[in-house]
Structure formats: structure tokens, C-alpha cells
Amino acid sequence: MNLRSSLFAAAAIFLSLLPSSAQIRGFSQQRLDDWEFSKDGKTFQKVNLPHCCNASEGNPDSYYRGDSFYRTEFEVKDTQVDHYLYFEGAAQSCKVRVNGVVLANHKGGYTPFPVKINESMVEGINKVEVICNNGENLSMAPVSSDFNRNGGLHGQVWLLKMEDLYLSPEEYGQYRLRVETPEVGPNKVTTNVRAKICNPSRTETKIMVRVQLLEPDGVLAYQADRELYVKAYSEYEFSHDFFLTGLHFWDGVKDPYLYTVRIELFKGKRMLDIADTKIGYRYFELDPRKGFLLNGKPYPLRGVSLYQDMEGKALAMDASDFRADYSTVRELGANFVRLASYPHNDLAYQLCDSLGLVVQTEIPWVNVCGVNARQNYFNNIQQQMTEMVSSLYNHPSIVFWGMWSGLDEWANSSSFQGELDTEKVVEQTGVLYEIVKEMDPVRLVGFSDDTELGLPGYPQLQADYCSQNLSYGWNKTPREFGGFREALDRVGRKWAGPVAVSEYAAGINPFCHTWNHKDLKRDPSDEARHFEEYGNLLHEAHAAQVAAMPWLGFTAVGPLFDYPVAGLREGFEDSSDGEHFTVNENRWNMSDKGLVTRDRQTRKDVFYLYKSMWNKDETTVYITGRRLLRHPRGKEFSIKVYSNASGLTLYHNGRQVSRKTSPDDPTGVVWTFSGLKLKEDTDVFRVVASDGTSDEVSLSRL
Known part of the structure; x- marks a missing residue:
């Protein structure tokens, strides 16, 4: 066997020893299992990683903020070669000890990091202790957020044994190499x-x-x-x-x-x-008038935002959870995701790569930039940005790096760093922009603003794009929903470059309904009732306006799934008949702006609005309002359907009553059958598409 053949054989043997789809973090890598966990450092219980200290809390008024203690053991047989511990995620900060020696203090809850352990490791059994902390820390982002800042080892921990010479895990993240494509054409x-x-x-x-x-x-x-x-x-x-x-x-x-x-x-x-x-080899352009272009062709980016969160697990999602969630994204037909508010586990980006989803990812600099902020706060923000870019650089799905989200006046107070310092926002945005462009001159770098660029200095921020967190119409009547485009036009006049939408949404409780559309006006002093019908109308209006603005760089409906927010008391009254309302405490402390409930069990009506618009590979026929089970006697009502079919036929109790060949709505997917009345105590309505796809609901009299 010649040298070339023997080298190929050696590589083949080595790769065959790895589990399928394994990521090679070191020539020898061992996942550390058999952890013990404690909140007091005294009483420990066995846990598996990923783990989150808040996972079992559900959605309480307040959640545990403090230390989380983890410990395990590992064996080292050869102390003459370098060894590392590699952490996929430790929230929000952590201290790492090996055999009692502190080897690392890491501040940043979402980015992976290596710890070289030669200094304290011994031949034989070694003890590792990790103390995570998710308490308030004014020198580390996020200080304040509209998501829970959970704690714990929410990613795997690996023991890496290196050979005589090796590829460092410290310089270029967990892949240990960087692949740049400065010219693609x-x-x-x-x-x-x-x-x-x-x-x-x-x-x-x-x-x-x-x-x-x-x-x-x-x-x-x-x-x-x-x-x-x-x-x-x-x-x-x-x-x-x-x-x-x-x-x-x-x-x-x-x-x-x-x-x-x-x-x-x-x-x-x-x-x-x-x-x-x-x-993946690709090239792209973001034009203020043409929107996003991929490989030289217009490619409007329409999708959703996602948080790394799941009921019963919080941050500690495993591989099967990620795969299930991204299967839902593909079912929806989205081609873009905003991984909101912080970097997610690397598996999320791997799935986006393989599914072809374009990504914006961002660091957790959210809400807070006060006049009393110290330099160590900004140093930490820069560190987290550097770690995010280094770790995730190779993923072709990532096109947009986000520097911050929602830095405005409402979250800045004496409780944190004092009132908002807009000059510092502008200054530090410029610093971050230069850091990222030095590391990655190809991708686009921007921010997500809540104010229509209404704060001093914001129109001059240094960035490649400006995105808006904008749900125009919240606490307004449906007649006012048309102001969404006007608001974005105002932003476009202030911002010389490309404009995008990083979030638009409405609070929707899928079990809160009304048949009286006069109720469809939000009262900002009483958010107990988040009618699904209101959310449907807001999303229909926003989706129609987005379709008329192809110049938008991207749009993210958000989020895809509901998620907990401690202290939020909205959308907790249920009604299946529009007249009788009950308090459901399970919906306290929950942001219900998602298209799907947190437990992934209920797809809200608007999920099918977007599926009808985006998923061209599948015929969708979905009757809205299916959870409004009772209607007033003798009153006329309408059946509204979300569908991408070329024609629909409505049957009432088995009898054909109407046929339509086109929808009346500018989205092209909203069909309305009006002038209907219930005839029996319970009536069945069935809608059939021209290809046979159908849906039906049963409605009863009040």
C-alpha cells in the first residue's frame, strides 16, 4: 500500500469510529455524562445534559435566579498531551473548577467556549465542578429582557484529548477551522x-x-x-x-x-x-429598492422568529426537539428565521444549513444601555459578539449578524443603569460594527429597533441594515391596521439603507373567542382577553402589506412558538362561545404572540394563513374560528378559510351552498363565505378544494 492509500485508510478508519453526523471537536472526544446538580451546593441529584435549572418551573410569576452547581468526574490516562473541556452553553455566567482549581470564569450564557485543563488535571480520576449563575449582573448582557434568563448547563460538555500536534479549539470555535469565501460568483x-x-x-x-x-x-x-x-x-x-x-x-x-x-x-x-x-457557496445582496437577492436573483425573505425554549425543558432542548421545531418551520414554508435575542445551540444552525433557511442571529444586547453603564458591560457585549461570530462563522445559512434589539427608553431606569444613553448606543454600535466587519467583511451587520428610529442619533447608526420590531395596530381597531406600511415608509425615509422587519405579532390566545367583532379593540389597561379573531385580522392586514413591499430586506413573524415571560399577565381569559369567560392561570406569565402554543399542541389559525402563503408544495385548506364552538341563534355569520387552492366549495350539513374560484383578499389566501345561519343544534361545515383537500368544523347554537 502506498503512502496516499495508507493515509486515506487511516482517515477512513478514524471517521468510521465516530457516531453518525458527529462534529469533530478533537481527535479524541468524550461526552461527559453522569452529572450531579444542586441549587444549594449541598444536596445533589443526578441529571443528564442538556439541563436547565428552570426547566421544571413552568411559567411562574418569578423564576429561580441564582447559583446552579454541577459536578462530574472524568479519567485522564496521559497527562503529557493537552486536554480541554468544551462547553456548548452555560447560562448565564459560569465558574469552572478542575480538582479544586478555578480554570475559567465565563460571562455569556449562549456562546460555546473551551477551557484548557492541563494546569490542574492529574493522571487517573479528575473532578470537575461548574457553578452557573443566572442572577442579575449589570456588567453582562442581558441585563433586562422580555424572555426569561434561565440558568444551567443547557449544552453538552466534552472532554477533548489532543495529540502531539493539533488544531486548536480556541481560535476558530468548535469547528477548529474557518472557511472564508471572499469571492463567490x-x-x-x-x-x-x-x-x-x-x-x-x-x-x-x-x-x-x-x-x-x-x-x-x-x-x-x-x-x-x-x-x-x-x-x-x-x-x-x-x-x-x-x-x-x-x-x-x-x-x-x-x-x-x-x-x-x-x-x-x-x-x-x-x-x-x-x-x-x-x-455552502452563495452570494447575496441587500438592496433598499429590490430587497434581498440570493445568487443574483430576487429572493424575498419571509419567515419567523424563534426562541430556544420548550415546555418542561426551557433552554435545555435536545437534538430531537430542534429537529421537530425545524420540521414545523419547513411545514410552514418559511425561507427565513430570526434566531431571536441570543445565539442558539449550534444544531439549530446546522438544521438551517441543511434546510436552506436564511438566518439572522444576534447577541443578547437587549433593552439596556444606561447612562451609568460601565466599560466592563460593553467589553462583555464585544466579547459575546466575537464569540458568536467565531463559533458560527462557517454556517452558510447565516447572512445577518444582529448587534442589538430594542434599545429604547422603557427598560432603562434607576433599577439597572439609569436612563437610556443614546449617544452611547450610537458609539458602541459603531465599535461592534467594526469588530464584526474585521472578522467577517462579507456578511451584513445590523440592529433591531422598536422606535421607528425616533430617538436622537438612531438614523445615523453604523449598520448595513435597519430592522424594526413593529406590530402596528396593537391596542387599535382593525380599521387602523393599515398603518403598518406607513410606519415602515417613515423608517425608510429616515434610513438611507435597507429596511427589514425583525418582528411583528399580536397576542393570541387560541381559546379566547368572540362572535361580536365590535369587541375587537384592545384595551391597554386590560389585556386579559387576547381574542384569536383580533390576531387573525392583524396578521391578515400585515401580511397583505408585506406582500406589497418586496423591498423589505426580510420579515419575521414572531415568534413561532409562545414562550414564558415572568411577570407578564396577559391573554389569560378563555371563552369558547364569546359570552362566558373563565380565568386560566396556566396562561399567566406567557407571551402568546406565537403561531403555535408553547407545548406545540395547538397551531393557531394564523399558522395556516402563512402556510397557505408560503408552502407552495402542499394544498392547505383550513377553516378559521374552529374553537369558537357556539354562535347566537338566528344571527348570520361567515366562514373564513385560509387556503392556497385554486377553488373552494362549501358544504353545509352535506349540501353544497357556495363555490368560489378566487379569494377576495389581497394576500390571495383568505376566502370568506358569508350569509350563513345555523339550522340545527349542531351544524357541520365542510370546505373542499378543487384537488379534493378538505377541512370541516362543527358549530353549535348558544
């Missing part, structure tokens, strides 16, 4: 592969570095071998460029084509290390 693609090679030994070492580009089926598309010397006790900054034509582009949801870039280190015939990452 129809005629040529430039790829730059970077990694840091560490030689902790006392001798200079000659190695061979192999760089490969692999097709999805494993076929080799490019390979280069380079020999180099790495000096003793040193780090070598490896960089390799190559130029190719005729590559298959990553083209959104219709063709999310992914290559693999792999780096292998050899010393003679012995493989020292291996790292790889999925990449």
Missing part, C-alpha cells in the same frame, strides 16, 4: 481555509496538512497536501487558498447544497488530527 469562487496548529512539544516537527473539499456524497472535489515545520512550543497560523469554477451553489430552500471542508494533520503515516465543517 458565477465564474469563479475563492476559498480560504484557516486553522491554528499547536505544537506544545519540545521539538520542531515536520507535518503534512491535507485540505479537502468533498461533495455531499463524499466524492473528492479538491485536495491539496502541504508540508510544513511547526516550531517547538509554538502555534502556526495555517492558511490555504484555492480557486474553483463550476461549483454547485447553496440556493436556499429549493437547493441547500452543502460541501464539506476537511483538514487532516499527518506526521509520517500517523494521523494527528482531523477537523471538518459543512459549507
Whole structure:
């Protein structure tokens, strides 16, 4: 067997030992299981990771804020080589001890980080202790938020054992290499592969570095071998460029084509290390008049925002949870997601890569920038931004880096850092922008504002785009919902660059209903009733206006799922007949702006509005108001249907009563059958599309 064949064989044997779809964090990696957890540091219980100290609390008025103690043991057999602990997520800050020695204090609840443990590890059994804390900390973002700041080890922890020479996990995040594509176009693609090679030994070492580009089926598309010397006790900054034509582009949801870039280190015939990452070649543009273009073609980005949260688990979602949620995103037909308010677990971005979803991701600089803020607060914000970009850089789905969200006056007070300091917002936005552009000159960097750029200095913020958290119509009548476009037009006149919408929504309790549309006006002093009918009308109006604004950079309906917010008391009265209302305490402290309930059991009506608009691969027929079970005797009412069918027929108690060939609504998916009356104690209404897809509801008399 020649050298080339033996090297390929060594790589094949090594890869065969890894679990399917494994991420290679180190040449030898061990997931640390069998953890113990405590809130007082005295009484411990066994837990598995991911874990969140708030997972069992549900949605209380207040939630646990304080220390979370974790401990486990691991074995080291060879103390002569470097070892690391790699944390996928520890909220909100954490202290790491190995054998009683503090090796790290990390401030940032959502970004992964490595801890080198050589200083305190011993041959044999080693004890690791991690103290997480999610209490208030004015020197760390987020200080205030409209989401719960949960605590704990909400990601896995890995023990990494390195060889004589290895690819560092400290410089380029958990993939240990960075793949840059500074030039991508129809005629040529430039790829730059970077990694840091560490030689902790006392001798200079000659190695061979192999760089490969692999097709999805494993076929080799490019390979280069380079020999180099790495000096003793040193780090070598490896960089390799190559130029190719005729590559298959990553083209959104219709063709999310992914290559693999792999780096292998050899010393003679012995493989020292291996790292790889999925990449996608694409180019994009955000134009103030044309909107978003992907690979040179208009590609309107329409989707949802997501929080990393699930009932019974809070932050500690596992792989099956992520896969289920993103299956729902694809069912909806969205092509864009805003991963809201903080970086999510890396698996979320892997799923977006493979599904073709374009992503905005952001750091948790939300709400607070006060006149009394100290420099250590801004240092932490810059650290979290640097960690996010370093860790997530290779994901082709990410197009937008978000610097902050909702820095306005309402959350800034003497309780935190004093009143809002708009000058500091402008200054620190500029600092963040320069940091990101230095690290990543290709992607777009922006912010999410709540004020229509109405605060001093905001129209001059340094950014590639301005997005708005804007639900125009909240606490207004449906007749006023048309102001959404006017508000965005006002932003466009103030902001010279591209404008986007990072969130629009309405509080919707899917079990609160009215047949009397005169009730459909929100009272800001009494938010107990979040009628589903009100939310339907708001979303229909907003969706129609968005469709008339193709120049928007992206729009995110938000969020996809309801999530808990301690102290929020809205939308907690239920009614199935529009007349009798009951208090449901299970809905206290819940943001009900989602399209689906937190437990994932109930898709609200508006889920099917967007599915009808976005999912062109599936015929949708959905009768709205299905949970308003009773109607007044003798009164006329309408059946409203969300559907992307070419024609609909309505049957009442089995008899055809109406047929439509087109909807009357500007969204193109809202169909209304009017002038109906109940005939029996319970009547059945069935709607059938031209291809046979159907839906039916049963309605009763009051």
C-alpha cells in the first residue's frame, strides 16, 4: 500500500469510529455524562445534559435566579498531551473548577467556549465542578429582557484529548477551522481555509496538512497536501487558498447544497488530527429598492422568529426537539428565521444549513444601555459578539449578524443603569460594527429597533441594515391596521439603507373567542382577553402589506412558538362561545404572540394563513374560528378559510351552498363565505378544494 492509500485508510478508519453526523471537536472526544446538580451546593441529584435549572418551573410569576452547581468526574490516562473541556452553553455566567482549581470564569450564557485543563488535571480520576449563575449582573448582557434568563448547563460538555500536534479549539470555535469565501460568483469562487496548529512539544516537527473539499456524497472535489515545520512550543497560523469554477451553489430552500471542508494533520503515516465543517457557496445582496437577492436573483425573505425554549425543558432542548421545531418551520414554508435575542445551540444552525433557511442571529444586547453603564458591560457585549461570530462563522445559512434589539427608553431606569444613553448606543454600535466587519467583511451587520428610529442619533447608526420590531395596530381597531406600511415608509425615509422587519405579532390566545367583532379593540389597561379573531385580522392586514413591499430586506413573524415571560399577565381569559369567560392561570406569565402554543399542541389559525402563503408544495385548506364552538341563534355569520387552492366549495350539513374560484383578499389566501345561519343544534361545515383537500368544523347554537 502506498503512502496516499495508507493515509486515506487511516482517515477512513478514524471517521468510521465516530457516531453518525458527529462534529469533530478533537481527535479524541468524550461526552461527559453522569452529572450531579444542586441549587444549594449541598444536596445533589443526578441529571443528564442538556439541563436547565428552570426547566421544571413552568411559567411562574418569578423564576429561580441564582447559583446552579454541577459536578462530574472524568479519567485522564496521559497527562503529557493537552486536554480541554468544551462547553456548548452555560447560562448565564459560569465558574469552572478542575480538582479544586478555578480554570475559567465565563460571562455569556449562549456562546460555546473551551477551557484548557492541563494546569490542574492529574493522571487517573479528575473532578470537575461548574457553578452557573443566572442572577442579575449589570456588567453582562442581558441585563433586562422580555424572555426569561434561565440558568444551567443547557449544552453538552466534552472532554477533548489532543495529540502531539493539533488544531486548536480556541481560535476558530468548535469547528477548529474557518472557511472564508471572499469571492463567490458565477465564474469563479475563492476559498480560504484557516486553522491554528499547536505544537506544545519540545521539538520542531515536520507535518503534512491535507485540505479537502468533498461533495455531499463524499466524492473528492479538491485536495491539496502541504508540508510544513511547526516550531517547538509554538502555534502556526495555517492558511490555504484555492480557486474553483463550476461549483454547485447553496440556493436556499429549493437547493441547500452543502460541501464539506476537511483538514487532516499527518506526521509520517500517523494521523494527528482531523477537523471538518459543512459549507455552502452563495452570494447575496441587500438592496433598499429590490430587497434581498440570493445568487443574483430576487429572493424575498419571509419567515419567523424563534426562541430556544420548550415546555418542561426551557433552554435545555435536545437534538430531537430542534429537529421537530425545524420540521414545523419547513411545514410552514418559511425561507427565513430570526434566531431571536441570543445565539442558539449550534444544531439549530446546522438544521438551517441543511434546510436552506436564511438566518439572522444576534447577541443578547437587549433593552439596556444606561447612562451609568460601565466599560466592563460593553467589553462583555464585544466579547459575546466575537464569540458568536467565531463559533458560527462557517454556517452558510447565516447572512445577518444582529448587534442589538430594542434599545429604547422603557427598560432603562434607576433599577439597572439609569436612563437610556443614546449617544452611547450610537458609539458602541459603531465599535461592534467594526469588530464584526474585521472578522467577517462579507456578511451584513445590523440592529433591531422598536422606535421607528425616533430617538436622537438612531438614523445615523453604523449598520448595513435597519430592522424594526413593529406590530402596528396593537391596542387599535382593525380599521387602523393599515398603518403598518406607513410606519415602515417613515423608517425608510429616515434610513438611507435597507429596511427589514425583525418582528411583528399580536397576542393570541387560541381559546379566547368572540362572535361580536365590535369587541375587537384592545384595551391597554386590560389585556386579559387576547381574542384569536383580533390576531387573525392583524396578521391578515400585515401580511397583505408585506406582500406589497418586496423591498423589505426580510420579515419575521414572531415568534413561532409562545414562550414564558415572568411577570407578564396577559391573554389569560378563555371563552369558547364569546359570552362566558373563565380565568386560566396556566396562561399567566406567557407571551402568546406565537403561531403555535408553547407545548406545540395547538397551531393557531394564523399558522395556516402563512402556510397557505408560503408552502407552495402542499394544498392547505383550513377553516378559521374552529374553537369558537357556539354562535347566537338566528344571527348570520361567515366562514373564513385560509387556503392556497385554486377553488373552494362549501358544504353545509352535506349540501353544497357556495363555490368560489378566487379569494377576495389581497394576500390571495383568505376566502370568506358569508350569509350563513345555523339550522340545527349542531351544524357541520365542510370546505373542499378543487384537488379534493378538505377541512370541516362543527358549530353549535348558544
